[in-house]
Each structure stands twice: as structure tokens, then as C-alpha cells.
Amino acid sequence: MNVVPQLAARTEPAIKLEKVGVSFGAGAHEVTALAETSLRVGYGEFVALVGPSGCGKSTILKLVAGTLTASRGYVFVAGREIGANQVRIGMAFQNPTLLPWLNIRDNIMLPLKIVPPFKRSFAQKRRTEYLDRVEASLAQVGLAGFGDKFPWQLSGGMQQRASLCRALIHDPTLLLLDEPFGALDQFTREELWEIMQTLWIDKRPTVLLVTHDLKEAAYLASRICVMQARPGRIVDDSPVPFARPRTIDVSFAPDFVALTQRLRERIVAARAVRETAS
Amino acid sequence: MTETVRRRILSTACIIGFFVAWELLCLLFHVSDFVLPRPSQVLATLWTRFPAIWPHALQTLTTTLVGFGLGIVIGILLGALIGSSKLAYDVAYPLLVGFSSIPKVAVVPIFVLWFGSGTVPAVLTAMIMCIFPIVVNVATGLAATEPELQDVMRTLRATKFEILWNVGLPRTMPYFFASLKVAATLAFVGTVISETVASNRGIGNLMMIASSSFDVPLVFAGLFILAALGVGLYAIFSLIESRVTGWAVRSDSFAAGG
Numbered sequence: 001m002n003v004v005p006q007l008a009a010r011t012e013p014a015i016k017l018e019k020v021g022v023s024f025g026a027g028a029h030e031v032t033a034l035a036e037t038s039l040r041v042g043y044g045e046f047v048a049l050v051g052p053s054g055c056g057k058s059t060i061l062k063l064v065a066g067t068l069t070a071s072r073g074y075v076f077v078a079g080r081e082i083g084a085n086q087v088r089i090g091m092a093f094q095n096p097t098l099l100p101w102l103n104i105r106d107n108i109m110l111p112l113k114i115v116p117p118f119k120r121s122f123a124q125k126r127r128t129e130y131l132d133r134v135e136a137s138l139a140q141v142g143l144a145g146f147g148d149k150f151p152w153q154l155s156g157g158m159q160q161r162a163s164l165c166r167a168l169i170h171d172p173t174l175l176l177l178d179e180p181f182g183a184l185d186q187f188t189r190e191e192l193w194e195i196m197q198t199l200w201i202d203k204r205p206t207v208l209l210v211t212h213d214l215k216e217a218a219y220l221a222s223r224i225c226v227m228q229a230r231p232g233r234i235v236d237d238s239p240v241p242f243a244r245p246r247t248i249d250v251s252f253a254p255d256f257v258a259l260t261q262r263l264r265e266r267i268v269a270a271r272a273v274r275e276t277a278s
Numbered sequence: 279m280t281e282t283v284r285r286r287i288l289s290t291a292c293i294i295g296f297f298v299a300w301e302l303l304c305l306l307f308h309v310s311d312f313v314l315p316r317p318s319q320v321l322a323t324l325w326t327r328f329p330a331i332w333p334h335a336l337q338t339l340t341t342t343l344v345g346f347g348l349g350i351v352i353g354i355l356l357g358a359l360i361g362s363s364k365l366a367y368d369v370a371y372p373l374l375v376g377f378s379s380i381p382k383v384a385v386v387p388i389f390v391l392w393f394g395s396g397t398v399p400a401v402l403t404a405m406i407m408c409i410f411p412i413v414v415n416v417a418t419g420l421a422a423t424e425p426e427l428q429d430v431m432r433t434l435r436a437t438k439f440e441i442l443w444n445v446g447l448p449r450t451m452p453y454f455f456a457s458l459k460v461a462a463t464l465a466f467v468g469t470v471i472s473e474t475v476a477s478n479r480g481i482g483n484l485m486m487i488a489s490s491s492f493d494v495p496l497v498f499a500g501l502f503i504l505a506a507l508g509v510g511l512y513a514i515f516s517l518i519e520s521r522v523t524g525w526a527v528r529s530d531s532f533a534a535g536g
Contacts, residue, residue, distance in 0.1 A: 065433040066435070067432050095426060113444070114436045
């Protein structure tokens with residue numbers, strides 16, 4: 001199913017931002033959300049973008065998702081300019097953003113109804129193949145048997161799991177995560193990290209994760225980009241070498257702590273620069 | 279459970295009490311049935327003259343339903359257009375507000391001029407009466423759709439129509455049904471206005487003739503029929519509404535969850 005992107009992997013990265021900038025407003029009121037930024041993400045990579053609020057992390061995600069247009073520069077996804085391609089994108093947001101009038105099963109099935117090639121046979125397969133698919137993905141995140149429930153009948157953590165299912169149901173080659181674990185309690189969050197890692201190892205999509213939790217970034221990602229605010233730009237880009245599958249115990253290892261510590265200092269330094277500048 | 283039963287009994291008792299009080303006050307002050315007939319007299323008239331009344335009631339009901347149906351179709355189409363396009367909003371809104379400010383009685387003669395007297399102007403009057411609330415509510419509902427929900431669709435590369443169909447319209451349903459309940463009763467008003475002015479059938483016409491021959495109980499019988507039809511239609515749409523938009527009752531927990 002993923003043959004074409006994997007062939008393309010030899011020549012082009014999955015995501016390529018080339019001298020991209022984003023500004024809002026005009027003239028004296030112009031605000032630069034993202035200064036000239038370049039970023040390359042290879043196929044199957046798991047890249048985390050970390051940094052203080054207002055540093056443009058989410059802006060990058062929106063650019064790649066295609067819900068925001070760059071003011072300058074170019075955004076390439078799978079070697080083609082954004083909007084011109086048929087790359088399957090899955091996205092999970094900070095809020096579960098489930099449709100309140102659909103039950104969990106139909107919510108998760110939504111991408112299959114919209115995204116080609118699944119949409120072509122949606123009418124025939126919605127009660128058979130696609131239904132099994134949804135049940136399997138619900139079971140994977142520990143929500144088996146909750147398909148008939150409506151979003152408001154589920155806790156925040158369960159809604160967020162359902163939202164992850166929806167982001168992954170159509171086998172996206174590109175997964176965009178905008179702080180999806182941010183609003184959860186510590187234990188639910190760690191549980192979902194584990195699920196997320198299993199899903200990633202299983203399907204190996206290219207993942208772009210926005211977070212301000214350094215532990216989360218170091219646990220999940222294979223590469224971490226640190227960003228700085230005003231104007232937003234990438235100031236550090238480090239690989240995360242720990243072997244997979246990682247467990248929560250890894251996060252207490254000296255290497256892990258040293259990495260998060262270093263990133264923390266990097267961000268604090270970036271904030272200090274900003275404060276003296278302003 | 280007992281709480282809801284008690285509420286039901288109490289409200290029913292109050293409604294019956296209203297008619298009993300009406301009856302008693304009329305008897306107590308010897309009010310002539312030329313001025314205000316007692317409910318019992320109205321019911322008696324309904325009963326004895328039912329064969330004469332029911333064709334008119336049927337005429338009014340079908341006319342209203344046809345007008346209402348047309349109004350729903352046009353209302354949704356216009357509302358969807360206005361709610362999803364800035365230009366359409368700017369152009370259509372002033373026109374709509376202006377049009378809905380016109381007393382509909384003034385429009386009936388024009389319809390009669392175009393289509394002759396009878397059923398057609400009544401259908402059209404019922405239709406234009408109910409378009410405005412439907413358009414405004416559908417457009418408002420679409421405008422109120424959370425941008426986050428639209429972003430979900432846009433990252434899936436959904437077309438504008440798919441977004442409208444899967445997010446915009448379902449999101450609008452609570453607004454739409456709220457407007458239907460208003461529109462259903464307005465449609466009756468429209469029909470009766472037209473029937474009163476230019477028709478030889480329908481409850482409006484029946485009441486016209488009855489009042490010109492001082493048959494006041496029959497006038498009130500017409501009013502009772504209209505009220506009953508209106509309540510019936512309202513109840514039907516309330517029922518459909520609770521089935522279709524039950525999720526919206528939970529909107530507070532939806533806001534908390536995302």
C-alpha cells in the first residue's frame with residue numbers, strides 16, 4: 001500500500017520546508033509567526049518540535065497539514081508542493097475534536113469516508129471491512145466495546161484515544177500530532193505514549209509531533225527540533241539515540257535525563273535571548 | 279420519573295383549568311356568544327358541523343404543508359449559500375431583511391394577480407412566511423461551526439461540499455429544528471391570511487364567511503382547529519428534533535471535552 005512513497009524516499013524527504021516564512025497582518029502591524037525556516041524530515045522519521053508557546057511549532061504543523069499557506073518559501077510533502085499531492089495525512093489535535101453527533105465508531109470512520117482510495121468503496125465496505133478496521137483500532141488503544149458510545153459519554157483521555165484512532169484509521173503516510181497528550185493527566189499520558197510508540201513501530205508513518213513536554217519528545221521521537229519564539233525559528237536539531245521499544249524506565253536513565261536537561265537549557269537560553277531583545 | 283409525571287399532571291391541569299375558567303367566567307357574567315362563545319359552545323359547534331368544517335381544515339392543512347415543504351427546501355438552500363459564502367451573505371441578507379419586513383397581507387394581492395385566487399397564492403404565502411426564520415437559522419448554524427472541526431476535514435483534503443455535508447449541516451441541525459418550530463406555525467398564519475383575502479376554501483375563508491353572518495361560535499371553531507393543527511405540527515417537529523439533535527442537549531459537556 002505504501003509502495004510509492006517508499007520508492008520516492010530514495011530521492012526526496014517526506015517533508016521539506018524550504019526557506020518558509022509566515023507573517024500575519026501587513027505594514028507596521030506585521031507579526032512574524034515563523035522566520036525563514038528550513039526543515040527536512042525523512043520517511044518513517046518521528047520528529048518532535050519543542051519550544052515555548054508562540055515559537056511557531058503549530059504553525060509548521062499547519063503548513064504541512066495544508067490548513068495554512070506560507071507567506072514565503074515552499075512546503076514540499078512527498079516531493080511535491082503542498083496541495084498538489086495525494087499524500088494521506090492523519091492529524092490529532094490538542095482537543096479531541098470528535099464530531100458530537102456521531103458515535104465513536106462513525107467518528108473514527110470519518111477519514112475512510114473522505115480520503116481516497118477508501119472513499120470509493122465506502123458505501124459497500126462500511127458495514128464489513130471498515131467496521132472490522134475500526135474495531136481493531138479501538139482494541140489497540142484499549143477502547144474495545146466503546147464504539148456505540150457518543151463522545152460526551154467518554155472521559156477526556158478516552159476521547160483523545162478515539163481521536164488517535166481517527167488520525168490513524170486510513171493508514172496515513174504522514175501523521176501530524178499537535179500536542180495531543182497535552183491536556184491529559186500524567187498516567188494517561190504515559191500510557192498513550194506507549195500506545196503511540198507501538199503504533200509507530202507497527203506502521204512506520206512519518207510523524208511530526210508538536211509538544212512542550214521534553215520527556216514526551218525524548219520518549220517518542222527519533223529526532224528533536226528545538227524552536228525559539230519571536231520570531232519563531234529552529235535553533236537546535238538533535239537525534240534521539242535510545243533503542244526501541246522504549247519504556248517509561250528509559251526516561252529515568254542518565255542518558256535520557258542528560259538529553260532532556262540539555263534541551264531544557266537550550267530552551268531557557270532561547271527565552272533569555274528573547275527577553276533581552278524585547 | 280415521579281417528578282416528570284407530576285410535572286405533566288400539573289401542566290395538563292393548568293391548561294384544562296384555563297378553559298374551565300373561561301367557561302365559568304362567561305356563565306358568571308352572562309357573556310353573549312356573539313361576543314365570546316364558551317368553550318363548550320365551540321366544541322358543540324365543532325361536533326355538529328364537523329362535516330361542513332373538515333374539508334376546509336383539510337384544505338388548510340395540505341396548503342400549509344406544501345408551502346412549508348417548499349419553504350424548507352428553499353430555506354435550506356438559501357441558508358447554506360448565505361452561510362458558506364461571504365458575497366452571498368452581503369448580497370442576500372439586506373434583501374432578505376427587507377423582504378421579511380413587508381407585511382405578507384400586502385403580497386397576497388400580487389400573488390392573486392399572477393396566479394389567480396385559490397390554493398396557489400395560499401401555498402406561496404405560507405412559503406414566504408416560513409423562509410426567513412429557516413434561512414437565518416441555517417446561516418447562523420453554519421457560521422457557528424467550530425473551525426477546529428473544519429480543520430479536521432481540511433487536513434483530510436475534504437472538498438468544500440464534503441465539509442458542508444459532514445460537518446456544517448449536521449452542526450446546523452439544532453438551529454434548523456429550532457427554526458422549523460417557528461416556521462411551522464408561521465406557515466399556518468400565511469395560509470390563513472391568503473385564504474381570508476382570496477379563496478373560497480380553507481379555514482380562513484370559513485371564518486370570513488362565519489363572521490360576516492355573525493356566526494361567532496363557528497369563527498371560534500375555526501380558531502380552535504387552527505390552534506390544534508399548529509400544536510400538532512409543532513409537536514411532530516419537536517419529536518423529530520429530539521431524535522435527530524439529541525447530542526446538542528449535551529453541548530455543555532461537549533465544550534468541556536473539546
